[in-house]
Amino acid sequence: VPAESGFSILSDDFAADPYRHFPRLREQLPVHYEPSINSYFVSRHHDVKRVLTDHEGFSTETLQERAEPVMRGPVLAQMTGAEHTAKRKIVVRGFTGQALHDQVRAIHANAAELIAPFLPQGRVDLVNDFGKPFAVHVTLDVLGLDKADSRQIAAWHSGIAEFITTIALTPERRRHCMTCAEELEAYLVPIIEQRRRRPGDDLISMLCTAEFDGIAMSNREIIALVNNVLVAAAEPADKTLALLFKHLIDHPAQLAEVRRDPALLPAAIAETLRYTPPVQLIPRQAERDAVFAGGTVPAGATVFCMIGAANRDPEVFAAPDAFDMHRPDLGTARAFTAAAQHLAFGAGLHQCVGTAFARAEIETVAAMLLPLLDEVRFSEGFRYLEAGLYTRGPVSLSLDFT
Numbered sequence: 001v002p003a004e005s006g007f008s009i010l011s012d013d014f015a016a017d018p019y020r021h022f023p024r025l026r027e028q029l030p031v032h033y034e035p036s037i038n039s040y041f042v043s044r045h046h047d048v049k050r051v052l053t054d055h056e057g058f059s060t061e062t063l064q065e066r067a068e069p070v071m072r073g074p075v076l077a078q079m080t081g082a083e084h085t086a087k088r089k090i091v092v093r094g095f096t097g098q099a100l101h102d103q104v105r106a107i108h109a110n111a112a113e114l115i116a117p118f119l120p121q122g123r124v125d126l127v128n129d130f131g132k133p134f135a136v137h138v139t140l141d142v143l144g145l146d147k148a149d150s151r152q153i154a155a156w157h158s159g160i161a162e163f164i165t166t167i168a169l170t171p172e173r174r175r176h177c178m179t180c181a182e183e184l185e186a187y188l189v190p191i192i193e194q195r196r197r198r199p200g201d202d203l204i205s206m207l208c209t210a211e212f213d214g215i216a217m218s219n220r221e222i223i224a225l226v227n228n229v230l231v232a233a234a235e236p237a238d239k240t241l242a243l244l245f246k247h248l249i250d251h252p253a254q255l256a257e258v259r260r261d262p263a264l265l266p267a268a269i270a271e272t273l274r275y276t277p278p279v280q281l282i283p284r285q286a287e288r289d290a291v292f293a294g295g296t297v298p299a300g301a302t303v304f305c306m307i308g309a310a311n312r313d314p315e316v317f318a319a320p321d322a323f324d325m326h327r328p329d330l331g332t333a334r335a336f337t338a339a340a341q342h343l344a345f346g347a348g349l350h351q352c353v354g355t356a357f358a359r360a361e362i363e364t365v366a367a368m369l370l371p372l373l374d375e376v377r378f379s380e381g382f383r384y385l386e387a388g389l390y391t392r393g394p395v396s397l398s399l400d401f402t
């Protein structure tokens with residue numbers, strides 16, 4: 001039946017506005033098959049949650065092909081058992097407590113430095129002038145990498161992220177992405193060697209000094225985790241920030257409320273993550289035949305969880321297509337925890353380790369920008385455009401302010 005529906009997730013029509021297609025997908029094609037990539041797409045909240053939390057039925061094997069070539073080793077989401085528990089704990093430690101406290105200072109400093117040149121102009125492209133460099137600078141501070149190299153690292157990051165988030169890569173682009181990954185690896189090796197000898201308080205040093213089973217991690221293991229953090233921290237950040245501002249500008253009453261009371265920002269950020277999750281797809285591999293209400297996924301097949309569709313499932317969220325930071329079903333207090341109703345951070349054993357960091361990052365920068373960008377509005381003639389199937393966000397966000 002799906003093959004005859006005439007509908008494709010790979011069509012330009014879907015790319016232009018996936019949200020328009022989600023109701024029909026959830027209702028009529030809840031287990032949609034794409035023959036050209038031999039993959040299944042699940043869109044109901046219940047089904048997505050099941051795929052992400054049934055670790056026996058669905059594995060992260062897909063990342064061996066989709067991520068490992070550019071990550072140069074296994075990322076956290078690929079690991080299982082004792083290795084996963086131990087290494088996840090090491091990375092969590094790098095993003096909580098004192099480390100997070102220091103990161104908030106760095107977030108503040110980077111935001112202040114990057115917005116300064118635009119304040120006298122009264123105009124900024126929140127994606128390209130600010131968000132993208134901001135996301136990379138903050139990540140470099142976390143890792144303890146030199147911001148003098150930020151343009152080069154940003155270019156390598158783009159290539160690596162392109163590899164992971166492109167549904168069907170051409171051989172030419174694939175080669176470009178692999179070159180980026182190899183050059184970044186060559187850049188990191190001497191830095192890792194040096195941090196082993198003289199560790200600082202950055203995340204790379206933490207990875208160098210941490211022990212798993214009484215043994216220090218190899219260069220390959222550290223490089224993969226550094227790449228993992230680089231992509232996971234930098235790729236969704238500018239998108240989330242721009243989406244937050246877009247939704248607040250589109251909803252002036254809610255914008256006025258968060259201006260009056262910045263304590264509402266976590267709710268506005270959580271609702272942004274529900275309404276327009278920057279990570280739209282999470283891949284898994286079915287380990288055995290999996291029967292859903294709308295069809296069967298055969299053992300060995302790739303299943304993509306459609307986070308954007310699940311987050312607007314009317315079974316879970318009332319009036320799901322409305323942006324409302326006060327919605328009672330958002331569960332604001334739980335929105336950045338394992339009990340979150342929205343699935344923007346995934347679910348289950350591999351749920352995002354950077355959740356607290358992501359919240360602190362967007363909250364800090366938004367609380368800082370809101371008072372600076374007075375009477376913020378879209379620039380005259382600005383046309384809003386989103387791009388991306390895997391990670392998705394505004395292409396640009398030209399704002400005027402006074």
Ligand code: 2IO
Pocket residue numbers: 063067075077164228231232235236279281282391
């Ligand atoms: C980096 C896709 C931006 C992760 C991935 C290979 C593994 C994992 C994710 C997120 C976000 C990125 N998957 N982070 O979806 O670490």
